[in-house]
Amino acid sequence: MxxxxxxxxxxxxxxxxxxxxxxxxxxxxxxxxxxxxxxxxxxxxxxxxxxxxxxxxxxxxxxxxxxxxxxxxxxxxxxxxxxxxxxxxxxxxxxxxxxxxxxxxxxxxxPLAVLTASEPGIYGRFGFGAATWRMLATIDTARVAVNAPAGADDIALRVEDPARAARRCEELYARLVPRRPGMLERLPGWERLPLLDPPGEREGASARRCVLAEREGELLGYARYALRPRFAEAGPEGAVVVRDLEAATPEAYAALLRYLAEIDLMSTVVLRDLPVDAPLLHLVSDVRRCELRVQDRMYLRPVDVGAALAARSYTTELDVVLDVTDDMCPWNAGRWRLSGGPGGAVCARTGDAADLALPVRALGAAYLGGVSLASLAGAGLVGERRAGALAAAGAAFTGQLAPWLPHTF
Missing domain, CATH: 3.40.630.30 (Gcn5-related N-acetyltransferase (GNAT))
Incomplete structure (x- = not known):
């Protein structure tokens, strides 16, 4: 052949x-x-x-x-x-x-290559590690209330056509990108992706709508959603299917979530793509009735270990030598000294003894700060060569917010 x-x-x-x-x-x-x-x-x-x-x-x-x-x-x-x-x-x-x-x-x-996997078992052998995870929730709004914080009542909500609201939503999204690792900057053309709404893929739902959360005319959040009506003998059992939920303030987030949970004739809110640390977890009155699930999302591998590790900052100061194995990209294999902290980092080849040893897919999983080096070590993917190095490097790699990919590609 x-x-x-x-x-x-x-x-x-x-x-x-x-x-x-x-x-x-x-x-x-x-x-x-x-x-x-x-x-x-x-x-x-x-x-x-x-x-x-x-x-x-x-x-x-x-x-x-x-x-x-x-x-x-x-x-x-x-x-x-x-x-x-x-x-x-x-x-x-x-x-x-x-x-x-x-x-x-x-x-x-x-410095990086990323993907989303239809079959996650395929890509580990090519050096990709699961670096972001997503949470899915189906909220039973007949039994679950949203406990909004003070100030949420001051948020004005307005339903708008998604295309008419797109420019303002994209401006807000761009401001949010640097706040959370894993988010994609929407380069020209990508702003059209959230507006795709083919009728053949609605699965019985309406055309998509957009609700804006504003205070004194300033956009603070938005949600794109559709309604899937259903009527049973006992009453309406419709679902609110949420495509996006983005907010710059806690008050706007809570106001949007409460609005989605209180739409007439709907009994559930379906959110298919949330960060695993989404504020929703702390706003609902009964988290057990939210049918939470977690799935792998974005897989990442360093193409250039030195450039990748130097491109991000670290939560605490660190100075660690990593011994990386990489069969697909042999230019990455060997020992690298990573030194840095909150202000930035440098990473270069070294002949010094290794503090930690790990395959490139483990480095990819840990890169965005959502997967701890300690958990990878527990799976046998990170080996500690110097006592205390795992705890020190783990603290430096981990971030405040869980990394999240807001849409597929």
């Missing part, structure tokens, strides 16, 4: 994307979705494997910028649109594409 790996041209896109759609179940995306992904994907760094005139593998790349601990926003290659045709499994095609992609990212000077 003869296969050929090459980058994707504009003329290739339709066939390349059709192969991806088939691999993910064969359902066609809406024209608006397809057009947006076509415009956002970096075709010059996207790969396809052809067997004759058939596309049998794909790996796309987005140019992203992700917030890291300390508030900096760092360039990252977003790995996306990955598939290998069922007829061509176990031939090393995914490894071939990933090998080429990581080389390209290094050449472009990108």
């Amino acid at each position: 003869t296969t050929k790996l090459r980058t994707v041209s504009k003329d290739d896109f339709d066939a390349w994307y059709a192969g991806l759609e088939w691999a993910f179940g064969g359902l066609k995306e809406s024209a608006d979705e397809r057009r947006l992904w076509h415009e956002l994907v970096d075709l010059d760094r996207s790969l396809g494997v052809w067997d004759g005139d058939r596309v049998v593998g794909s790996l796309g790349t987005f140019a992203l910028r992700v917030s890291v601990p300390g508030g900096a926003v760092v360039s990252a290659a977003g790995v996306t649109m990955v598939h290998v045709a069922a007829t061509h499994r176990r031939r090393g095609l995914l490894r071939l594409m990933m090998r080429r992609a990581l080389d390209d990212y290094r050449e472009a000077g990108e």
Whole structure:
């Protein structure tokens, strides 16, 4: 069997994307979705494997910028649109594409690569670790109340068409990005993603709405949501399906959550994408009736260990030598001295003895501060070579807020 790996041209896109759609179940995306992904994907760094005139593998790349601990926003290659045709499994095609992609990212000077995984068991062998997690909640609003703090009653709420409110919502979102690691800066074009609302994907819900939370004309928060009405013999059992909930103040967050929980004829609020430390946990009257679940979200791997570790800041001062193993990116393997603190950091090669030893996927998991080095050590993924190094480095890596990816890519 003869296969050929090459980058994707504009003329290739339709066939390349059709192969991806088939691999993910064969359902066609809406024209608006397809057009947006076509415009956002970096075709010059996207790969396809052809067997004759058939596309049998794909790996796309987005140019992203992700917030890291300390508030900096760092360039990252977003790995996306990955598939290998069922007829061509176990031939090393995914490894071939990933090998080429990581080389390209290094050449472009990108310190990080990130992805969301349809099958999380795949990517650890390529050095990716689960760096952010999301919480899902289904609130039984017949039994759960929202206990809003003082000041929430001063927030004015107004329902608006999402497209009309988009500019103001994006301005607020941009202010929030540096506050929490893992958030994506919305580069040109990405502001259209939250507005996608294909009728065929609403699952019985209404068109999306947007509620704005304001004080004296200043936008402090917003939520995009839809209503899924349902009527049973005993009464209405509708659901409020929330797409986004963003707020700059506790009062605005609580006012929005309370509004969503009190919409007439609805008995549940479904939130599919929250940080694991969302304020919701402390505002609801009965957290047990919120059906909380946690899922892995964004996977991260350093493409350049030195540049990646120097790009973020650290909660406490640290001076630690890391012995990193990295089979996919051998330029990362070896010992690195990381020195820094809240004001920034430097990371460079060293011949000094290691304090901690870990594979690059463990470093990727810990990078945004949401996964502790101690928990990774408990799983046998981090080895302490100098007594006390694990506790000191763990305190420095961990941040105040849990990292969170607000939308997929």
